[in-house]
Amino acid sequence: MVNxxxxxxxxxxxxxxxxxxxxxxxxxxxxKRQRIDFxxxxxxxxxxxxxxxxxxxxxxxxxxxxxxxLEEVSTAGFLQGLAAHGYTILDVQxxxxxxxxxxxxxxxxxxxxxxxxxxxxxxxxxMNAYILDCRGEExxxxxxxxxxxxxxxxxxxxxxxxxxxxxxxNPTLMDNHQLELAESxxxxxxxxxxxxxxxxxxIDRIAERITQGTLDALPPYSPPPFPxxxxxxxxxxxxxVLTCYxxxxxxxxxxxxxxxxxxxxxxxQQQLPVAGNGNGPALAVNNQENNGMLQLD
Amino acid sequence: MxxxxxxxxxxxxxxxxxxxxxxxxxGIMITSVIGFFILSWSWITAIIGxxxxxxxxxxxxxxxxxxxxxTGRRWISRRDPSTPDTSGLPAVYFLYIxxxxxxxxxxLETIKRxxxxxxxxxxxxxxxxxxxxxxxxVVKLESLIHRCFPDPRAGTLDTFQVPxxxxxxxxxxxxxxxxxxxxxxxxxxxxxxxxxxxxTRHGAQFKYPHVVITNGPATGFIVCLVAHALxxxxxVPPTRLKMVYVESWARSRSLSLTGxxxxxxxxxxxxxxxxxxxxxxxxxAVYVGQVAARLAPPG
Numbered sequence: 033m034v035n036x037x038x039x040x041x042x043x044x045x046x047x048x049x050x051x052x053x054x055x056x057x058x059x060x061x062x063x064k065r066q067r068i069d070f071x072x073x074x075x076x077x078x079x080x081x082x083x084x085x086x087x088x089x090x091x092x093x094x095x096x097x098x099x100x101x102l103e104e105v106s107t108a109g110f111l112q113g114l115a116a117h118g119y120t121i122l123d124v125q126x127x128x129x130x131x132x133x134x135x136x137x138x139x140x141x142x143x144x145x146x147x148x149x150x151x152x153x154x155x156x157x158x159m160n161a162y163i164l165d166c167r168g169e170e171x172x173x174x175x176x177x178x179x180x181x182x183x184x185x186x187x188x189x190x191x192x193x194x195x196x197x198x199x200x201x202n203p204t205l206m207d208n209h210q211l212e213l214a215e216s217x218x219x220x221x222x223x224x225x226x227x228x229x230x231x232x233x234x235i236d237r238i239a240e241r242i243t244q245g246t247l248d249a250l251p252p253y254s255p256p257p258f259p260x261x262x263x264x265x266x267x268x269x270x271x272x273v274l275t276c277y278x279x280x281x282x283x284x285x286x287x288x289x290x291x292x293x294x295x296x297x298x299x300x301q302q303q304l305p306v307a308g309n310g311n312g313p314a315l316a317v318n319n320q321e322n323n324g325m326l327q328l329d
Numbered sequence: 330m331x332x333x334x335x336x337x338x339x340x341x342x343x344x345x346x347x348x349x350x351x352x353x354x355x356g357i358m359i360t361s362v363i364g365f366f367i368l369s370w371s372w373i374t375a376i377i378g379x380x381x382x383x384x385x386x387x388x389x390x391x392x393x394x395x396x397x398x399x400t401g402r403r404w405i406s407r408r409d410p411s412t413p414d415t416s417g418l419p420a421v422y423f424l425y426i427x428x429x430x431x432x433x434x435x436x437l438e439t440i441k442r443x444x445x446x447x448x449x450x451x452x453x454x455x456x457x458x459x460x461x462x463x464x465x466x467v468v469k470l471e472s473l474i475h476r477c478f479p480d481p482r483a484g485t486l487d488t489f490q491v492p493x494x495x496x497x498x499x500x501x502x503x504x505x506x507x508x509x510x511x512x513x514x515x516x517x518x519x520x521x522x523x524x525x526x527x528x529t530r531h532g533a534q535f536k537y538p539h540v541v542i543t544n545g546p547a548t549g550f551i552v553c554l555v556a557h558a559l560x561x562x563x564x565v566p567p568t569r570l571k572m573v574y575v576e577s578w579a580r581s582r583s584l585s586l587t588g589x590x591x592x593x594x595x596x597x598x599x600x601x602x603x604x605x606x607x608x609x610x611x612x613x614a615v616y617v618g619q620v621a622a623r624l625a626p627p628g
Contacts, residue, residue: 093430093431094429094430094462095429095430095431096498155462157462157465157466182579183430183431183579184431184434184435184577184578184579184621184622185430185431185432185433185434185435186431186434187622188434188435188438188578188621188622188623189434191622191623192622192623206586207586209579209580209585210579212579212580212581212582212583213578213579213580213581216581216582216604256623258441258444258473258477259441259444259445259446259477260441260442260444262410262411263410264442265410265442265443265444265445266439266442266443266617266618266620267404267405267412267413267443268401268404268405268443268573268599268601268615268617269423269443269540269542269573270413270415270421270443270445271401271404271413272396272539272540272571272573272598272599273415273418273421273423273539273540273571274413274415274418275396275568275571275598276539276540276568276569276571277418277568278568280417280418284412284413284414287409287411287412287414288409288412288413291409291411291412292409294409295409
């Protein structure tokens with residue numbers, strides 16, 4: 033989001049010459065900001081004619097290394113597969129094997145790279161920026177993909193952002209526990225389960241999904257709301273606190289049961305008026321009043 | 330060793346509760362060694378038998394107090410978002426056990442999903458020593474909370490460090506030693522009063538955490554085992570240190586090792602899993618839905 037604004041600000045410099053000389057610099061800046069707000073939806077498209085190439089982000093997570101994945105993504109064959117689908121940048125988070133990966137990449141000839149620029153680093157706390165770069169956004173960038181180890185942290189983050197995802201389970205970890213999640217995500221259609229040795233085919237499948245769906249043209253990313261809506265909140269832990277105060281627990285249980293009965297009653301009333309009598313809304317209002325009174329008790 | 334002792338001493342609270350526990354443990358050890366040489370075998374077996382009987386009886390009676398899984402299920406399937414309301418309680422004190430990497434991300438997401446602003450809340454984060462990444466992420470979450478809510482409503486917080494129970498590739502046979510170090514530090518973390526909530530202002534309300542939440546690191550099991558032992562021997566009142574285990578989101582078909590330990594030992598007050606199929610196949614498990622991962626609306 034911040035990136036997008038900066039871009040527009042840079043582009044808008046030429047257009048802002050219409051501001052008269054008498055206006056102070058601060059005011060001009062404010063106006064410019066306003067114009068950006070207004071032009072957020074449409075005019076930006078005309079300024080950036082050529083979209084950047086697709087990006088691929090490979091991450092092995094914070095906890096353990098994943099050497100076989102790093103070796104796979106630093107082969108000429110893999111880079112060729114990336115280039116074939118229009119990828120231009122490969123970012124790699126290497127964990128403890130950063131030095132080994134760098135020397136492997138340095139050994140690649142220009143021909144082997146197929147025009148893909150490879151960048152790597154050990155670890156960063158700001159993984160989110162790299163993941164966002166792989167999320168397609170209408171008129172800003174095409175969708176790339178994230179190739180991730182099977183850790184829940186990274187996968188949760190990527191799915192939360194909505195970037196295309198390839199999960200490669202790390203088989204060296206305790207009872208190969210990452211495999212289960214990778215398989216279940218594949219089953220539910222949330223990610224592609226990639227395998228060491230045949231990662232290029234996973235890239236092909238991701239490209240298929242991107243062309244089938246609307247992943248290239250998503251609306252701008254907005255971070256999830258905090259705090260979450262009251263109806264979505266997880267309340268189990270609050271109930272657990274109440275078990276430490278038995279009398280409070282009894283009171284709240286009573287209230288909750290009343291609330292449930294009220295909700296059921298309201299549901300029934302909402303289903304009834306479908307038949308066509310005009311009493312529906314009035315009943316619902318009554319219901320709300322009752323609810324308030326019960327809560328006062 | 331010297332560093333270990335210094336770290337431990339720094340952790341002690343003003344009431345030195347943990348010191349008494351340690352002295353008690355050392356005393357029991359010395360008496361049992363002496364007793365082993367003095368007493369006859371029949372006496373030794375009798376004493377050990379009584380001890381085991383006592384522990385078993387306490388364990389069963391504490392377990393009987395746990396809320397039923399059915400109750401937990403009802404608490405989750407509520408249709409009225411206004412309950413439960415914990416803002417009227419004298420104290421709401423959570424202890425979150427952060428593992429590393431994925432465990433931390435899952436826990437922080439869970440905290441976000443359960444957060445409600447209230448001035449009577451205290452949060453303690455248990456971080457393993459040297460896990461700077463988890464600490465950074467806690468700071469990030471807390472600054473988000475404090476940005477969204479002005480000071481009294483955000484509640485208070487502190488962090489506590491314990492040594493890690495088992496590193497990712499550590500062999501299993503060295504694990505008992507590191508687990509012991511974790512357990513010793515855990516006593517401090519569980520019983521030291523938060524500096525932000527002193528006895529002079531709040532009485533004993535903030536002495537022990539109400540709810541301990543863990544989601545799968547081995548450290549979490551050790552800490553919960555210590556918490557359970559504190560309750561067994563009447564060192565902590567039974568209305569504190571309620572334990573909630575949330576199985577990792579990664580586990581959709583089978584339980585993790587820590588999960589099996591929790592289920593088998595039955596020390597968790599509430600045992601939660603995040604996949605319905607797994608909940609159906611596990612006795613005593615409560616399906617809580619996907620609390621540790623957020624899925625974007627499909628694009």
